[in-house]
Amino acid sequence: MHLSVIGSGYVGTTIAACFADLGHDVVNVDIDEEVVTTLNGGNAPIHEEGLPELVSRHAGPDGTGRLRATTDYEAVLDTDATFLCLPTPQNDDGSIDLSIMEAGAETLGETLTEKEEFHTVIVKSTVVPRTTVDTLTPILEDASRKTVGEGLGIGMNPEFLREGTAVADFLNPDKVVLGADDERTRDVMSDVFAPLVEHADDPPVVETDTKTAEMVKYANNGFLAAKVSLINDIGNICKEFGIDAYEVADAIGLDDRIGAKFLRSGLGWGGSCFPKDTNAIIAAAESEGYEPPMLNAAVEVNDRQPERFLNLLDEHLDVAGQRVAVLGLAFKPGTDDVRNSRAIPVINGLQSRNADIVAYDPVAVENMREYFPNLEYAATAGDAIQDADAALVVTDWDEFQALDDEFDAMARQLVIDGRHCITPRDGMTYEGLTW
Numbered sequence: 001m002h003l004s005v006i007g008s009g010y011v012g013t014t015i016a017a018c019f020a021d022l023g024h025d026v027v028n029v030d031i032d033e034e035v036v037t038t039l040n041g042g043n044a045p046i047h048e049e050g051l052p053e054l055v056s057r058h059a060g061p062d063g064t065g066r067l068r069a070t071t072d073y074e075a076v077l078d079t080d081a082t083f084l085c086l087p088t089p090q091n092d093d094g095s096i097d098l099s100i101m102e103a104g105a106e107t108l109g110e111t112l113t114e115k116e117e118f119h120t121v122i123v124k125s126t127v128v129p130r131t132t133v134d135t136l137t138p139i140l141e142d143a144s145r146k147t148v149g150e151g152l153g154i155g156m157n158p159e160f161l162r163e164g165t166a167v168a169d170f171l172n173p174d175k176v177v178l179g180a181d182d183e184r185t186r187d188v189m190s191d192v193f194a195p196l197v198e199h200a201d202d203p204p205v206v207e208t209d210t211k212t213a214e215m216v217k218y219a220n221n222g223f224l225a226a227k228v229s230l231i232n233d234i235g236n237i238c239k240e241f242g243i244d245a246y247e248v249a250d251a252i253g254l255d256d257r258i259g260a261k262f263l264r265s266g267l268g269w270g271g272s273c274f275p276k277d278t279n280a281i282i283a284a285a286e287s288e289g290y291e292p293p294m295l296n297a298a299v300e301v302n303d304r305q306p307e308r309f310l311n312l313l314d315e316h317l318d319v320a321g322q323r324v325a326v327l328g329l330a331f332k333p334g335t336d337d338v339r340n341s342r343a344i345p346v347i348n349g350l351q352s353r354n355a356d357i358v359a360y361d362p363v364a365v366e367n368m369r370e371y372f373p374n375l376e377y378a379a380t381a382g383d384a385i386q387d388a389d390a391a392l393v394v395t396d397w398d399e400f401q402a403l404d405d406e407f408d409a410m411a412r413q414l415v416i417d418g419r420h421c422i423t424p425r426d427g428m429t430y431e432g433l434t435w
């Protein structure tokens with residue numbers, strides 16, 4: 001099939017490259033010319049394992065030609081279906097900001113006036129329940145002068161990939177959720193996903209309506225965010241009693257009903273999804289008159305962890321004027337994404353304590369410069385901790401586990417570990433956040 005994907009960020013680029021690999025002809029549409037040029041050169045515009053190989057296989061001068069990119073929305077006219085993969089950030093009050101989606105839907109709709117055949121639009125972005133029907137459908141209908149069910153189909157297909165493992169997650173999903181409010185749209189969506197379902201060895205396909213599909217995404221993220229906050233709550237109790245929360249997590253994870261995944265306690269969750277999506281569904285619930293106590297508590301526990309982390313440091317050192325190394329800036333390993341990284345409140349807290357900060361990350365320094373342009377950034381983890389009075393582990397990159405003799409070069413071997421990453425050694429003063 002011929003597919004168009006509007007928005008070439010973490011989701012749009014990944015799904016475009018994967019669909020091309022599964023045999024579809026795909027065009028990415030993005031307003032960012034640099035992203036388009038990069039893709040058309042056969043290169044991946046974001047850091048994701050496995051993505052460079054897929055992009056170079058299908059885009060660029062040596063590619064199969066099944067993947068290309070453009071800034072011109074007209075490209076959608078030669079396709080059967082369009083995925084909307086645009087950002088859905090949060091407003092200051094935490095509610096979802098749909099302005100980018102609305103602008104994209106408007107331009108897409110206007111472009112579709114020129115198409116005579118039926119066209120299917122699939123909302124891939126994370127949007128609060130009823131957005132597809134109440135907000136995006138009227139915009140698309142008005143702008144395209146088509147009616148849903150006649151010239152136009154609009155479906156909702158939430159995405160569950162994680163950054164860092166996006167390609168593997170997309171190609172081997174735990175489930176595929178197809179939200180549609182009419183048969184024709186559902187059929188087109190099934191055709192789009194048929195090669196993926198076959199490739200992934202028949203994962204469960206959940207067929208539902210659009211508002212349920214929208215809610216499944218928030219329930220999924222809310223549940224996982226709350227699971228991490230619950231293990232952090234338990235971890236904080238463990239720390240008070242001198243118990244290792246990781247030993248406890250290993251034991252409770254053996255219960256099938258709990259499961260071993262997402263029980264890593266520490267600094268909590270960041271990233272482009274959990275914080276904004278949890279806030280968005282809380283705000284959406286409140287707008288309907290329901291205050292969700294569990295999700296509010298998940299946010300509260302998460303917000304407290306960075307300060308608890310810094311308080312541990314305070315117990316050992318008055319950091320004013322002292323050199324403190326921050327190890328890890330990405331919101332998790334395997335990505336250069338720093339959006340809502342726990343490194344941000346940690347650095348803010350260190351700055352308010354007047355620490356002399358040096359930061360290191362294997363791939364996320366450039367992105368973090370946008371938040372902290374004047375910070376000192378080291379080229380290696382070893383350089384960062386050299387002469388430092390304390391090292392704070394913020395992201396669980398594998399390379400931090402391998403640090404060893406490098407600690408000898410610290411002015412004072414004080415390590416505060418927010419991610420259960422470092423093996424304590426002789427001569428080191430070591431504190432884990434929840435162990």
Ligand SMILES: NC(=O)c1ccc[n+]([C@@H]2O[C@H](COP(=O)([O-])OP(=O)(O)OC[C@H]3O[C@@H](n4cnc5c(N)ncnc54)[C@H](O)[C@@H]3O)[C@@H](O)[C@H]2O)c1
Nearest residue numbers: 007008009010011030031032085086087088125126159163
């Ligand atoms: N990042 C993830 O891991 C992830 C996973 C699942 C779902 N989601 C959801 O997917 C959506 C997209 O997230 P993302 O992380 O890929 O976003 P992103 O910020 O990485 O990328 C968005 C892209 O859209 C482009 N863009 C902005 N306005 C445009 C317009 N009017 N027309 C065309 N292109 C435009 C930007 O230039 C950018 O390249 C969000 O709703 C997000 O919540 C993200």
Ligand SMILES: O=c1ccn([C@@H]2O[C@H](COP(=O)(O)OP(=O)(O)O[C@H]3O[C@H](CO)[C@@H](O)[C@H](O)[C@H]3O)[C@@H](O)[C@H]2O)c(=O)[nH]1
Nearest residue numbers: 159160161162163228262263264268269270271273331332
């Ligand atoms: O046991 C754990 C697991 C995760 N985290 C933290 O939680 C955050 C999110 O991690 P992860 O879920 O692996 O990354 P994301 O790429 O943000 O993926 C989440 O958000 C995406 C966007 O909605 C969804 O598609 C994914 O299913 C969902 O896992 C990170 O800061 C992690 O450090 C922990 O602290 N402890």
